[in-house]
Amino acid sequence: MLNSDLKERARLDALASFDMLDTPREQDFDEIAELASRICETPIAVVNLVGNGRQFFKAEVGLGVRETPLDSSFCARAILEQDFMIIPDATKDTRFDCNPLVTAENGLRFYAGALLKTAEGHPIGTVCVLDFKPRNLSDMQQTTLKVLARQVMRQLELRRTLRERDEAQAQQAVLNAEIAHRMKNTLAMVQAIATQTLKGVTERDAVEALARRIAALGSAHDQLLQQDWTAASLEKVVRPMLLLHGDGGRIRASGPDIDLGPKATLSISLLLHELATNAAKYGSLSAPEGKVELSWTIDDTGEEPVLRMHWQESGGPEVNEPSQRGFGSRLIQMGLIGKGGVTKRWLPSGLVAEFEAAMSGVKAL
Numbered sequence: 001m002l003n004s005d006l007k008e009r010a011r012l013d014a015l016a017s018f019d020m021l022d023t024p025r026e027q028d029f030d031e032i033a034e035l036a037s038r039i040c041e042t043p044i045a046v047v048n049l050v051g052n053g054r055q056f057f058k059a060e061v062g063l064g065v066r067e068t069p070l071d072s073s074f075c076a077r078a079i080l081e082q083d084f085m086i087i088p089d090a091t092k093d094t095r096f097d098c099n100p101l102v103t104a105e106n107g108l109r110f111y112a113g114a115l116l117k118t119a120e121g122h123p124i125g126t127v128c129v130l131d132f133k134p135r136n137l138s139d140m141q142q143t144t145l146k147v148l149a150r151q152v153m154r155q156l157e158l159r160r161t162l163r164e165r166d167e168a169q170a171q172q173a174v175l176n177a178e179i180a181h182r183m184k185n186t187l188a189m190v191q192a193i194a195t196q197t198l199k200g201v202t203e204r205d206a207v208e209a210l211a212r213r214i215a216a217l218g219s220a221h222d223q224l225l226q227q228d229w230t231a232a233s234l235e236k237v238v239r240p241m242l243l244l245h246g247d248g249g250r251i252r253a254s255g256p257d258i259d260l261g262p263k264a265t266l267s268i269s270l271l272l273h274e275l276a277t278n279a280a281k282y283g284s285l286s287a288p289e290g291k292v293e294l295s296w297t298i299d300d301t302g303e304e305p306v307l308r309m310h311w312q313e314s315g316g317p318e319v320n321e322p323s324q325r326g327f328g329s330r331l332i333q334m335g336l337i338g339k340g341g342v343t344k345r346w347l348p349s350g351l352v353a354e355f356e357a358a359m360s361g362v363k364a365l
Contacts, residue, residue, distance in 0.1 A: 012052055014122035018156045019163065020049060021056050028155055029059035032127065032148050037061040040112065040141045042129040047152055048075045049116070049125040062130075072101050074130070078113040079123035084146060086112040089134035109134045112142070114149035119157070127152055232265040234258050238272065238294070250285060251276065255296035258307070261364045264337050264357070268309075271336065274328045275311055275353065284316030284350045291315050298359065305359040307336060313350030321346045337361045 015021070029047050037045035044062035048055050055075055056067045070076045077095060078085040090096040090109050101108045113128030127149040129137075137145070235257045242251055260268065276285070276292070284290030296309040313319075321344075322329065335341045336357040343354045 011122045011124065014118050014120065015049060015051060015124040018124070018160050020058060020156065020159075021051055023058070025059065029152065032152060033059035033061045036127055036129055036145060036148055039144050040129040040137055042110070042131045042135075044130040046075075046128050046130075047125070048113075048128060050076055050079055050123075055125075072099050074099075074101075074108075074111045075113055075126045075128055078111075078126050078128070079115060083115045083117065084113070084142065086137060086142070088136050091134075106132055108132060110136075112137050112145060114145040116149055116153055116156075118153070232260050232262075234260055234268070234296070237265055237269050240269075250290065251292040251294060253294040255309075256298060258298070258359075258362070260362060263364060264362045267334060267338050268336055270331050271334070271355070274331050278328065279313055279316070279351070282317075283319055284313035287316040289315045290350075299356075306356050307359055307362050309336065309355040311351070311353040311355075313352070316350050318348050319346050319351055337364075 033045045033047050037043070042062075045060070046057050046063065047059040048057055050070070050073070054067050054069055055073050057063065057065070060066070074087070074090075074096065087093050087096060088110060090099065090102045090107075090111060096102055096111075099108075108130050110131035110133065111128065112130075113126035115123050116125040116127065117123050127145060129145065234255070235253075237260065238253050242253060272294075279285040279290070279292055284292055291314055293312045293314070294310070296307060299306045299308055325333075332344075332353070333340065333342050336355050339357065339361065341356045345352045
């Protein structure tokens with residue numbers, strides 16, 4: 001393939017990447033053509049895209065058509081030349097004096113076009129003005145035409161970027177849905193295997209606890225999937241626990257919403273699940289009037305910000321520190337990011353637990 005053919009192929013590919021050929025008229029481009037006509041004082045102005053064998057007018061003033069063949073195009077010649085081309089009188093220019101648009105009765109005489117060029121240097125069209133009489137443009141008019149061409153390219157680049165972003169987001173949504181489906185299937189299989197494996201275990205509470213922990217893990221994964229596995233909202237991590245254990249507002253939660261990294265999302269989901277489960281079995285939520293106050297703040301008084309979370313039970317039976325520590329207790333003791341930072345007090349009014357972790361660890365990917 002000849003070098004010229006390769007360049008033309010690259011140019012047409014660049015034009016196609018904007019996906020603008022044969023699209024409806026739009027005000028943003030119509031206004032540019034109208035402004036070019038007014039400032040240059042010409043009856044015709046065009047935002048023109050030069051395709052394969054034809055030119056498409058994304059916007060036009062004074063023509064009344066949306067496309068024409070390239071055979072008689074001034075703009076097709078313009079994109080082969082410099083960034084700006086001006087022809088004061090086409091009848092005196094050997095490149096155009098035989099053009100049927102010029103030789104026709106009341107034919108075109110004047111042309112000026114500013115090139116539409118991509119960042120990679122591919123010429124894809126022009127912003128041009130035409131007249132039926134010989135004339136010229138002032139320096140200000142020529143500059144304006146060039147500026148309008150740059151504005152068209154910015155519009156095209158922006159639209160392409162937004163379209164590519166939307167397409168990427170749509171593809172990511174499909175991928176996330178597939179991951180979520182497979183994750184739920186995996187967790188369901190783990191749960192089924194655990195249930196069958198522990199079928200003969202007489203301590204059914206342990207089996208049920210395992211099932212609930214797997215469900216809590218699944219909820220945490222759902223939150224991460226919504227943010228492409230990079231972050232989850234703390235409020236959305238808390239919400240499932242409130243729905244499961246809140247019982248009409250018995251757990252009150254307050255604090256600023258922050259993004260959690262994946263590790264903190266999983267740790268906090270399991271931590272809150274264990275606290276709420278214990279409260280429902282032995283603590284304040286086991287009594288009709290019992291309540292839980294859950295709150296969190298960001299302390300930025302030290303060298304680096306720290307997330308502090310406070311869990312306080314009240315209105316339940318008197319509690320004492322357990323003599324034995326099971327797996328749930330160990331999960332709680334791991335804290336907000338799996339590294340401790342936990343203080344627990346068994347007061348006559350109920351359990352009070354405080355957790356802290358550096359925000360750098362909370363947000364870590």
